[in-house]
Amino acid sequence: MKVAVITGASRGIGESIARALAKDGYALALGARSVDRLKKIAQELAQEHGVEVFYHHLDVSKPESVEEFSKKVLDRFGDVDVVVANAGLGHFGRLEGLTEEQFHEMIEVNILGVWRTIKAFLQSLKRTGGVALVVTSDVSARFIPYGGGYVSTKWAARALVRTFQIENPDVRFFELRPGAVDTYFAGSKPGKPKEQGYLKPEEIAEAVRCLLRLPKDVRVEEFMLRSIYQKPEY
Numbered sequence: 566m567k568v569a570v571i572t573g574a575s576r577g578i579g580e581s582i583a584r585a586l587a588k589d590g591y592a593l594a595l596g597a598r599s600v601d602r603l604k605k606i607a608q609e610l611a612q613e614h615g616v617e618v619f620y621h622h623l624d625v626s627k628p629e630s631v632e633e634f635s636k637k638v639l640d641r642f643g644d645v646d647v648v649v650a651n652a653g654l655g656h657f658g659r660l661e662g663l664t665e666e667q668f669h670e671m672i673e674v675n676i677l678g679v680w681r682t683i684k685a686f687l688q689s690l691k692r693t694g695g696v697a698l699v700v701t702s703d704v705s706a707r708f709i710p711y712g713g714g715y716v717s718t719k720w721a722a723r724a725l726v727r728t729f730q731i732e733n734p735d736v737r738f739f740e741l742r743p744g745a746v747d748t749y750f751a752g753s754k755p756g757k758p759k760e761q762g763y764l765k766p767e768e769i770a771e772a773v774r775c776l777l778r779l780p781k782d783v784r785v786e787e788f789m790l791r792s793i794y795q796k797p798e799y
C-alpha cells in the first residue's frame with residue numbers, strides 16, 4: 566500500500582488529487598485548516614474506495630503545525646511514498662497596492678509552507694525513494710501584471726524544488742505548473758466557464774495520477790498544463 570500526503574486537501578486542486586489517488590488505492594494523509602471539510606472528504610473516500618484516510622489540522626504557515634502534522638502522519642503510516650505540497654493562496658493587484666499582511670501571508674504559505682512540508686517528510690521520502698510533487702503554477706517561470714507578489718512566491722517555490730532535487734538525488738521532485746484552474750483560488754468560486762480559460766481541478770488531478778504511474782526511474786522535473794482557452798503566453 567502506497568501512502569500519499571496532500572496539503573491543502575480541503576478543496577480545489579488538493580481535494581481533487583486526494584479523490585484521484587484514492588481511486589488508485591493510495592492510503593491518504595490529508596492536511597488543511599478546514600478540518601470539517603477534511604473529515605467529510607475522508608469519510609467519502611474511505612467508503613467509496615475502501616482506502617485508509619487520515620486527516621489532521623494543518624497550517625503550513627506555522628512551523629509547529631507542520632511538525633505536529635508530519636509526526637502524526639509518520640506515526641500512523643511509518644513512511645510515505647508521495648508528498649503533494651499543494652497548499653497555497655494568491656493576492657492580486659498592482660504591486661504597490663499589496664499590503665504587508667498579504668505579501669507576508671503568500672511568503673509564509675507558498676514559499677515557507679512548501680519548504681517546511683518537504684523538510685518534514687524528506688527523510689521518509691529518501692527511505693521510500695518517493696516523490697515530492699509541488700504545485701507551483703504556470704507563472705513560476707513567467708511574469709504577469711497585477712500578480713507580482715504571487716508570481717514571485719511561485720518563482721521561489723520553483724527554486725526550492727530545484728535545489729531540493731540537486732541536494733537529494735534519491736528523491737524525485739516534480740514541479741506541477743497548472744494554468745488557470747476553476748477552484749476557490751483568490752476568492753473566486755468554482756463554476757467559471759471553461760471558455761474563460763479554466764481547467765477543472767479534476768483534470769489536474771488526472772494528470773497527477775498519470776505522472777505518479779510512471780516508472781520509478783522517470784523524474785518529471787516539471788509539468789505545465791493549461792486550457793486551450795488560456796492564451797499561450799510564456
Ligand SMILES: NC(=O)c1ccc[n+]([C@@H]2O[C@H](COP(=O)([O-])OP(=O)(O)OC[C@H]3O[C@@H](n4cnc5c(N)ncnc54)[C@H](OP(=O)(O)O)[C@@H]3O)[C@@H](O)[C@H]2O)c1
Nearest residue numbers: 573575576577578598599624625652653745746748749750
Ligand atoms: N486555481 C488556479 O488558477 C491555480 C493555478 C495555478 C496554481 N494554483 C495553485 O494550486 C494550489 C491549490 O490552489 P487551488 O486553486 O486549489 O485553491 P483553493 O481552492 O483556494 O484551495 C486552496 C487550498 O489550500 C489550503 N490552504 C490555504 N492556506 C493554507 C495554510 N496556511 N495551511 C494549510 N492549507 C492551506 C486551503 O485549505 P484551508 O483553507 O482549509 O486551510 C485549500 O485546501 C495553490 O498552491 C495555488 O497557488 C492554482
